[in-house]
Amino acid sequence: MAGTPGWQEAAYCRVLETGEQVQSIRLNPRKWTDSQSLSFPVEAAIPWTQTGYYLDERPKYTLDPLLHAGAYYVQEASSMFLEQAVKQLLPERGGIRVLDLCAAPGGKSTHLLSLLPDDAVLVSNEVIKSRVTILEENLVKWGNSNQLITNNDPRDFSELGGLFDLIVVDAPCSGSGLFRRDPKAMAEWSESAVELCSQRQKRILTDIWPCLKEGGLLIYSTCSYSLQEDEAIADWLLSQVEAESEPLQVDPAWNIVETKSAQKAAFGYRFYPDQVRGEGFFLTAFRKREAAGTVSGRKGKNKLEKVSKQQVADISEWLKPGLSQFYMIQENMVGMPEQVDSLLSELGSLYVRRAGVTLGKWADRKLIPDHGLALSNEVHEAVNRIELSAPQALQYLRKEEIQVPGSAPGWNLACYKGLSLGWLKVLPNRSNNYYPKEWRILMQSGR
Numbered sequence: 001m002a003g004t005p006g007w008q009e010a011a012y013c014r015v016l017e018t019g020e021q022v023q024s025i026r027l028n029p030r031k032w033t034d035s036q037s038l039s040f041p042v043e044a045a046i047p048w049t050q051t052g053y054y055l056d057e058r059p060k061y062t063l064d065p066l067l068h069a070g071a072y073y074v075q076e077a078s079s080m081f082l083e084q085a086v087k088q089l090l091p092e093r094g095g096i097r098v099l100d101l102c103a104a105p106g107g108k109s110t111h112l113l114s115l116l117p118d119d120a121v122l123v124s125n126e127v128i129k130s131r132v133t134i135l136e137e138n139l140v141k142w143g144n145s146n147q148l149i150t151n152n153d154p155r156d157f158s159e160l161g162g163l164f165d166l167i168v169v170d171a172p173c174s175g176s177g178l179f180r181r182d183p184k185a186m187a188e189w190s191e192s193a194v195e196l197c198s199q200r201q202k203r204i205l206t207d208i209w210p211c212l213k214e215g216g217l218l219i220y221s222t223c224s225y226s227l228q229e230d231e232a233i234a235d236w237l238l239s240q241v242e243a244e245s246e247p248l249q250v251d252p253a254w255n256i257v258e259t260k261s262a263q264k265a266a267f268g269y270r271f272y273p274d275q276v277r278g279e280g281f282f283l284t285a286f287r288k289r290e291a292a293g294t295v296s297g298r299k300g301k302n303k304l305e306k307v308s309k310q311q312v313a314d315i316s317e318w319l320k321p322g323l324s325q326f327y328m329i330q331e332n333m334v335g336m337p338e339q340v341d342s343l344l345s346e347l348g349s350l351y352v353r354r355a356g357v358t359l360g361k362w363a364d365r366k367l368i369p370d371h372g373l374a375l376s377n378e379v380h381e382a383v384n385r386i387e388l389s390a391p392q393a394l395q396y397l398r399k400e401e402i403q404v405p406g407s408a409p410g411w412n413l414a415c416y417k418g419l420s421l422g423w424l425k426v427l428p429n430r431s432n433n434y435y436p437k438e439w440r441i442l443m444q445s446g447r
């Protein structure tokens with residue numbers, strides 16, 4: 001790391017040796033705004049974000065029903081700096097389209113959804129199939145309907161043309177920024193891994209650059225300290241494309257190291273664990289020049305089966321008025337706001353895993369509601385709810401049978417502190433727990 005801008009060897013080594021673990025979470029402002037009424041105390045606000053908090057110690061997150069209801073996301077503090085780039089640089093205009101290219105497990109995507117206005121749309125993409133599952137779970141819990149999830153290689157986007165106002169590339173990297181948090185990262189690190197990552201980062205940026213609109217913003221970040229993955233990537237990109245590096249206003253009290261790349265003087269922001277309360281992180285932002293020349297993309301051929309007017313009327317009791325387009329996708333009824341529908345039609349041959357809100361299956365003129373609807377911000381206030389105690393909520397999340405005498409028969413939202421955890425179907429003598437089997441918690445209390 002010698003020669004890395006702003007690195008202070010002695011202090012850095014000292015802090016790594018302590019092995020201290022910084023705990024932090026970020027609230028979901030559409031579900032939970034009061035940091036004082038979580039299941040654990042928060043210690044202090046994270047200064048570069050409005051919804052992030054440090055905790056004194058690590059709670060048993062798995063045993064907190066609020067986590068499963070999407071009230072907050074457990075995220076490393078430095079990476080929440082994304083908020084500054086979005087707030088300072090994204091133009092305030094309607095209908096913004098955003099792509100989070102390397103999205104799993106969903107830290108940046110959930111953050112973006114909280115920062116963007118409701119009429120924006122976010123595509124969260126993850127190339128590795130096995131990692132899409134956790135991305136999907138986290139985004140379903142977050143509850144937004146203005147989102148799509150895709151499972152594609154960056155090169156699959158090349159043919160779409162300049163679709164996006166903002167692209168976030170939180171690139172796969174050599175992971176040196178995680179040395180304190182995860183000693184495995186140290187064991188896996190090598191100079192050749194840095195070189196390999198640097199080549200891959202260039203390939204990813206080359207593939208995705210045509211998808212950025214003229215005047216659009218690309219935010220690039222890594223959790224690596226290596227120049228080859230950070231400032232040198234900024235230099236390389238500026239030598240390849242028509243773009244400007246964008247500076248950010250940073251409060252000096254935050255102790256973020258501001259850097260300028262060697263060749264093009266690109267602005268970069270470095271986080272060192274001995275200087276900030278968080279792990280290693282790097283962020284830089286670029287704006288595509290207006291005259292950069294962007295090819296228009298091939299229009300897609302997504303031919304989805306529309307839901308009939310009668311079916312739309314039949315499901316209206318389940319939904320707030322925000323969703324306007326309804327389709328049958330395989331056996332599921334799916335609802336989405338206008339901006340998701342319009343972007344979906346332009347995504348050509350991409351593999352779209354999820355769009356808008358999965359409402360449920362349609363059988364005998366009735367909806368069998370999906371878990372996605374239960375967690376969504378679009379579910380109607382008039383849908384029956386059952387408030388569970390903490391032990392009952394955990395029973396529910398373990399997919400055990402729970403007794404809810406006196407509850408309204410039929411579909412109910414099982415709630416904890418007013419937030420929905422999923423569906424419970426109340427029958428005359430018992431209730432059926434519809435929590436997804438693959439999401440159920442296995443940890444027992446007291447561990």
Ligand SMILES: C[S@@+](CC[C@H](N)C(=O)[O-])C[C@H]1O[C@@H](n2cnc3c(N)ncnc32)[C@H](O)[C@@H]1O
Pocket residue numbers: 101102103104105106107108109126127128131153154170171172173200204
């Ligand atoms: C740093 S992680 C992203 C973390 C995520 N943005 C978050 O905040 O939760 C990088 C992601 O890039 C994905 N990835 C790996 N190889 C890739 C490639 N060649 N192109 C695009 N993404 C890749 C990884 O699977 C991983 O999910």
